[in-house]
Amino acid sequence: MGAGHAHVLYRESASPVHRLPPEVKIAAMVLFTLAVVATPRTAFWAFGGYALLVAGVAGLARVGPGWLLRRAAIELPFVIFAFALPFLGAGERVEVAGLGLSLDGLLGGWNIVAKGTLGVLASLLLAATTTTRDLIVGLDRLRCPQIVTQIATFMLRYLDVLVGEARRMRVARVSRGDDPRFLWQLRGFAAGVGALFLRAYERGERVYLAMLSRGYSGRMPAVWQGAGAATAGQWLVGATVPLVAAGIAATAVALT
Amino acid sequence: METLAMHISNGIVNGPVAAVFAAFALAVLTLCVLRGQRDLDDRLAPMAGLVAAFIFAVQMLNFPVFTAGVSGHLLGGALAALLVGPWVGALCVAVVLVVQALVFGDGGVAMLGLNVTNMAVLGTAAAYLLIALLLRVLPRTPAGLGVTAFVSALVSVVVASQGFVLQYWLGGTTDLGGNLAGLAGTMAGVHLLIGIGEGLITATTVVTVAKVRPDLVYALRALKPAASAPVVPVAGGAR
Numbered sequence: 001m002g003a004g005h006a007h008v009l010y011r012e013s014a015s016p017v018h019r020l021p022p023e024v025k026i027a028a029m030v031l032f033t034l035a036v037v038a039t040p041r042t043a044f045w046a047f048g049g050y051a052l053l054v055a056g057v058a059g060l061a062r063v064g065p066g067w068l069l070r071r072a073a074i075e076l077p078f079v080i081f082a083f084a085l086p087f088l089g090a091g092e093r094v095e096v097a098g099l100g101l102s103l104d105g106l107l108g109g110w111n112i113v114a115k116g117t118l119g120v121l122a123s124l125l126l127a128a129t130t131t132t133r134d135l136i137v138g139l140d141r142l143r144c145p146q147i148v149t150q151i152a153t154f155m156l157r158y159l160d161v162l163v164g165e166a167r168r169m170r171v172a173r174v175s176r177g178d179d180p181r182f183l184w185q186l187r188g189f190a191a192g193v194g195a196l197f198l199r200a201y202e203r204g205e206r207v208y209l210a211m212l213s214r215g216y217s218g219r220m221p222a223v224w225q226g227a228g229a230a231t232a233g234q235w236l237v238g239a240t241v242p243l244v245a246a247g248i249a250a251t252a253v254a255l256t
Numbered sequence: 257m258e259t260l261a262m263h264i265s266n267g268i269v270n271g272p273v274a275a276v277f278a279a280f281a282l283a284v285l286t287l288c289v290l291r292g293q294r295d296l297d298d299r300l301a302p303m304a305g306l307v308a309a310f311i312f313a314v315q316m317l318n319f320p321v322f323t324a325g326v327s328g329h330l331l332g333g334a335l336a337a338l339l340v341g342p343w344v345g346a347l348c349v350a351v352v353l354v355v356q357a358l359v360f361g362d363g364g365v366a367m368l369g370l371n372v373t374n375m376a377v378l379g380t381a382a383a384y385l386l387i388a389l390l391l392r393v394l395p396r397t398p399a400g401l402g403v404t405a406f407v408s409a410l411v412s413v414v415v416a417s418q419g420f421v422l423q424y425w426l427g428g429t430t431d432l433g434g435n436l437a438g439l440a441g442t443m444a445g446v447h448l449l450i451g452i453g454e455g456l457i458t459a460t461t462v463v464t465v466a467k468v469r470p471d472l473v474y475a476l477r478a479l480k481p482a483a484s485a486p487v488v489p490v491a492g493g494a495r
Contacts, residue, residue: 009359026358030365037366038271119364127359135359145289147296151344151351154305155312162309193457194464201306201465201472208302 009071009127017061017129021230022138024238029126031242035249036118041111043252047118053244054121063128072120132156140219141229150218158204165200264367264374264420271366273427278369284377285350291343295474303472304340308348311336314457315352330454331416333379334387334409338462341474342384349376374419383412387475401466401476402459409458410451417447 017025032053039046058068130138136156140149169192230238296304311332332352336345350372357365386408394400421440466473 029358033365037274037364116364119366123358123365130359132359135355147289147292147344148347148351150296150301151304151308151348152355154302155308155348155351155355158302158306158309159312162306162313191460194461197306197310197461198465198468200310201303201469204302204306208298208305212298 009124010131011061011063011067011128013062013129015061015129017057017125020129020238021141021234022130022134023141024230024234025126025130026135026138026142028238028241029122032122032245033119035242035245036115036122039115039249039252040256041107041114043256046248046252047114049248050118050245053241054118054125057125057241058121061125061129063125067128068121068124071124072117146218154204154208157207158200161204161207162196162200165203166196169196169199264364264370264423269367269370269423270427273423274367274369276369277373277423281350281369281372281377285347285372288343288346288350292341292347295341295344299472300340300344300474304344304348307332307336307339307345308351310461311349312352312355315356330450330457331375331379331413332454332458333375333412333416334383334405334454335458335461337380337384337387337408337412338405338458338475339465339473342380345384345474346376346380349380370420370423374416374423378419379412379416382415383408386411391475398463398467402463404475405459405462406455409455410448413447413451413454414444417443 032050036047036050039050055065058065136149136153139152140146173192311330314330314332331349333345333349336348339345340348353368353371353375357368357371387404390404390407391401394404418440421436421443424439425436462473466476470476
């Protein structure tokens with residue numbers, strides 16, 4: 001449980017994408033997503049271009065397509081919403097495989113699936129190449145208010161505390177003859193949720209005091225030491241992805 | 257209507273509306289940062305982190321609502337408002353949403369303004385207004401606190417879900433015609449169920465904490481000297 005502990009989505013590697021400073025990656029990811037969202041939904045070729053761009057970065061970062069697609073399942077609920085739209089949407093209808101579908105609904109569904117998927121893939125790539133500690137440092141260097149980075153730091157730190165405490169309580173329950181299965185696990189969890197919170201708080205308070213006594217003043221050491229901040233060259237390298245995306249988006253807007 | 261998780265992903269609401277709500281969310285969060293810095297002391301800093309971590313963990317538990325293939329999850333706005341106050345509370349929820357969007361791809365980055373408005377701003381504000389009201393009306397007992405937590409959590413979830421309906425009405429990318437009322441109804445119904453779950457978890461958590469460490473519950477701290485509470489009048493501006 002040391003500093004810079006990696007999260008589940010992080011993929012250890014030394015690829016060029018991993019080595020880019022986090023603030024560059026965050027900025028590039030956000031700008032890329034904005035370019036994707038600004039693209040008109042009928043410019044189908046543009047989304048192909050974005051997909052190629054994502055695939056290129058994934059290749060550079062040595063993140064496999066299987067891993068990406070499995071993790072992208074998080075947006076499934078919204079994809080189901082998208083599939084309902086062709087049936088619910090109003091306006092002009094088209095005949096597809098014997099079903100009268102709403103044209104506007106079809107396009108809307110496509111819009112959600114395409115833009116949603118590209119956004120999810122972009123953030124997964126960021127997650128796969130950036131540790132949580134770097135993420136906080138990056139946000140701080142992007143002038144995020146200190147109170148926000150502080151909450152984020154503690155949140156990520158205490159997730160481990162919370163999970164560890166929940167595991168201990170579960171082991172304690174099971175070793176006293178509780179045998180929770182399926183839904184009944186929820187009952188044990190609900191009954192103990194207040195205790196879990198308190199125990200995690202008291203453990204977390206000790207972590208906080210330990211940090212304070214080692215000189216913690218509200219910011220990560222890497223920030224005020226200033227080492228490893230992005231150079232102009234690295235910003236340029238990172239800017240290629242959003243610039244290409246912005247080019248595609250501008251062309252798509254101009255064409256439609 | 258089908259499945260609407262609370263996190264709006266990219267492309268569901270159009271760009272201009274998303275931009276307007278992003279500006280709104282940014283303005284409110286700036287206010288929260290300014291106010292929150294006053295609140296954040298040595299006791300509240302780890303508490304804020306833990307509340308955020310708790311909300312983060314709890315939001316991963318997706319409630320399957322079997323009847324319609326719908327799933328939704330807890331929001332935590334009421335819990336945050338009770339334990340760390342409205343300003344830091346809204347920031348906690350917002351931080352959870354930002355990290356989820358950046359790292360887990362849950363909720364589109366371009367739609368962050370919408371998600372923050374619904375869950376962090378609307379949810380927490382509604383919860384805190386109710387908390388401030390109910391804690392004065394109800395008796396100062398664990399049961400009173402429990403009822404306060406339950407009701408405020410329930411209402412905040414439904415209010416947040418209606419925020420999405422408003423945004424979809426303003427800038428949904430697909431015209432649902434007359435189905436908007438249906439959308440509002442489904443969202444309210446589903447989130448009423450989620451709200452009950454959220455209310456129970458919020459109530460048990462807050463009552464346990466209040467029994468053992470009442471000093472940790474912000475809402476009680478602020479209201480205890482009922483005559484002088486300086487924090488409460490400000491709460492009216494939380495919206």
